[in-house]
Amino acid sequence: MTAISNKPPLLSVRDLVVEFPTRRGTLRALDQVSFDIAEGEVLGMVGESGAGKSLTGAAIIGLLEPPGRIAGGEVWLRGERIDNLSVEKMRRIRGRRIGMVFQDPLTSLNPLYTVAEQLIETIRTHIDVSEKEARKRAIALLDRVGIPAAARRIDDYPHHFSGGMRQRVVIALALSAEPELVIADEPTTALDVSGQAQIIDVLKDICAERGASVMLITHDMGVIAETADRVAVLYAGRMAEIGPVRDVVQAAEHPYTAGLMGAIPTLTQTADRLTQIPGSMPRLNAIPQGCAFNPRCPRVFDRCRAERPELIARASGRHVACWLYETETENV
Amino acid sequence: MSDALLSVSGLTRRFDVSKPLLNRVIEREDRQFLTAAADVAFEIRRGETFALVGESGSGKSTIAKMIVGLLEPSEGEIRFDGKGMDFASGSAMRALRRRFQMIFQDPFASLNPRWRVGDIIAEPIRTFGLLRGAAIGAEVGRLLDLVGLSASDAEKFPHEFSGGQRQRIAIARALSSKPEFIVCDEPTSALDVSVQAQILNLMRDLQDEFGLTYLLISHDLSVVRHMSNRIGVLYLGRLVEVAEAKRLFTEPQHPYTQMLLAAVPDLALSGRRRTPVTGEIPNPINPPPGCAFHPRCPHVMDHCRTDAPASHPTASGEAACHLLAPSRAAAQTAQD
Missing domain, CATH: 3.40.50.300 (P-loop containing nucleotide triphosphate hydrolases)
Incomplete structure (x- = not known):
């Protein structure tokens, strides 16, 4: 596989299962999802609404909304198992070792406190420094994420900032305790196109400087294509394909990924019609037997309807959950 | 010009x-x-x-x-x-x-949740008096068919549809006044x-x-x-x-x-x-x-x-x- 994977991964997720017990039976929202994030790597996580992208992020940092719960699998952070920690221990990891950036910058900041208060509180909660030192660090961070006149603006309230600037503050907040991993859940979805590029660049550069890994959750393949090292594609709570971003985007192997890529209009294409995948993603209470994608798959065959495919390792270091590639692997 | x-x-x-x-x-x-x-x-x-x-x-x-x-x-x-x-x-x-007609961004907000899909699509036809009686129902069925839904969907309410299907309904409504x-x-x-x-x-x-x-x-x-x-x-x-x-x-x-x-x-x-x-x-x-x-x-x-x-x-x-x-x-x- 790739050179990065010789070192033990920073984050390792194994067979993660998340369930929601309801009156009409248990819904399995994530079904045996496994992936690794290497040190300093940017892993993109894509999929349509309801595929389980955000849920994966929430499960890793222990912020699943009840009644959702982890019903199986393990999450390891640098060799330490974190999915079964107590609430108190998890709280110390969250923020300190794993930072978070959410979609809506307005709701992730407290409107009643100044940016300075929020940043200093976060820094002092996790790192043992004086108030003065914390403020100095906070100003340096704001300056780094590109807030003009940071020393003056730090005492402003969140509503004084525009959407793009607010998201920069959120990034500063997520990075304030120097975490090893940043989980960014749709960090640019609420912003205009012109602002998206700025925020993605800031996030990517600052994480690279500090050696932090990033799990970037988004439905925007363009953002993934330009930012991520590897990309994981989720479908109906299951991993469909994971691999180096260039391979997956340009030569998708899973029929779902291929359909998804064809469905995205690009700035250079000339085709008159977009490829369309018939139907829509199944609801959680009606996931078909076998491969979850089989009713919509253009290359479906008998086995797909009966047995669920495992992730199959492919030559290029990617993994695909599709029976089409089973025989080829056996031959190799 | x-x-x-x-x-x-x-x-x-x-x-x-x-x-x-x-x-x-x-x-x-x-x-x-x-x-x-x-x-x-x-x-x-x-x-x-x-x-x-x-x-x-x-x-x-x-x-x-x-x-x-x-x-x-x-x-x-x-x-x-x-x-x-x-x-x-x-x-x-x-x-x-x-x-001229309009299709809006949010298909969850642009369809009246208390109306059946058939009535939503038929409203412009009725308002402009384009058709009468049973012909309206037939036209609604034809429009639903045109946008990739089935004529029987006219009896349902908007909440029974996904976002994409709702946008199809909005398109059918927009097309109904020709x-x-x-x-x-x-x-x-x-x-x-x-x-x-x-x-x-x-x-x-x-x-x-x-x-x-x-x-x-x-x-x-x-x-x-x-x-x-x-x-x-x-x-x-x-x-x-x-x-x-x-x-x-x-x-x-x-x-x-x-x-x-x-x-x-x-x-x-x-x-x-x-x-x-x-x-x-x-x-x-x-x-x-x-x-x-x-x-x-x-x-x-x-x-x-x-x-x-x-x-x-x-x-x-x-x-x-x-x-x-x-x-x-x-x-x-x-x-x-």
Whole structure:
């Protein structure tokens, strides 16, 4: 596989299962999802609404909304198992070792406190420094994420900032305790196109400087294509394909990924019609037997309807959950 | 000019955002106006898709609302099929309204949750008295079939459908009065990509079948690139550039268009380092004097700060920028 994977991964997720017990039976929202994030790597996580992208992020940092719960699998952070920690221990990891950036910058900041208060509180909660030192660090961070006149603006309230600037503050907040991993859940979805590029660049550069890994959750393949090292594609709570971003985007192997890529209009294409995948993603209470994608798959065959495919390792270091590639692997 | 289905000229809309009278007196402030659209002029040809793009607050939706008659312009004229739109006359507006329809962004908000789908689609037919009795039901079935749903769906309520299916219902409703012109305000931005592809393909098929003319409002440049023939770029309520779709993406003329295009993340993986857009869209209540884009423009010159640029013709349209003024362009060529 790739050179990065010789070192033990920073984050390792194994067979993660998340369930929601309801009156009409248990819904399995994530079904045996496994992936690794290497040190300093940017892993993109894509999929349509309801595929389980955000849920994966929430499960890793222990912020699943009840009644959702982890019903199986393990999450390891640098060799330490974190999915079964107590609430108190998890709280110390969250923020300190794993930072978070959410979609809506307005709701992730407290409107009643100044940016300075929020940043200093976060820094002092996790790192043992004086108030003065914390403020100095906070100003340096704001300056780094590109807030003009940071020393003056730090005492402003969140509503004084525009959407793009607010998201920069959120990034500063997520990075304030120097975490090893940043989980960014749709960090640019609420912003205009012109602002998206700025925020993605800031996030990517600052994480690279500090050696932090990033799990970037988004439905925007363009953002993934330009930012991520590897990309994981989720479908109906299951991993469909994971691999180096260039391979997956340009030569998708899973029929779902291929359909998804064809469905995205690009700035250079000339085709008159977009490829369309018939139907829509199944609801959680009606996931078909076998491969979850089989009713919509253009290359479906008998086995797909009966047995669920495992992730199959492919030559290029990617993994695909599709029976089409089973025989080829056996031959190799 | 003859093939223009819709043309607007000098279209301006101001919103009064003044504080209440007492505050104005005490704080000694004047009335304040927000200019959402300023002197916008363009025309849409019969059978084409014209797109308006721009950032939030650039006036896209305000212009769309004025065109369908939901908002009255402060100044300027809208001509539909050669006739000026008369906001004062209810009957004239009503006659026009049958001929244009609108598809909104949020299919969860644009369908009445207490009406059956059949009634939602039949409402324009009943309102305009196009059909009577049993013929209405048959027509609703035909429309549902046309947008890829089944006739039996007419009995259901909107909540029984997914986002993509609801947008299909909204399209069926828009088609029910047999319009010539449809304004689509961000029709797919609430949808997932695979569903977006289905809706965009459907819109194209319907356009081919019925010869529809679309005004597409979107902030997604790749959707716009895919769907439209010509594109207008808005900045702070001003139309800065109009060009043929393909040309706009290969040879953007206005510095703002160039900046916007450079900022879009794309699947092409060309390896280019995106040029991030610098700065942010200014407050529309106090737009910068001269060219509204000058504080962010990399090519800003002295007179950009004082004189508003006029529109100058380009290869496939026009752009409002001092750089493109004939005298200036000639000087540039001489220098090169």
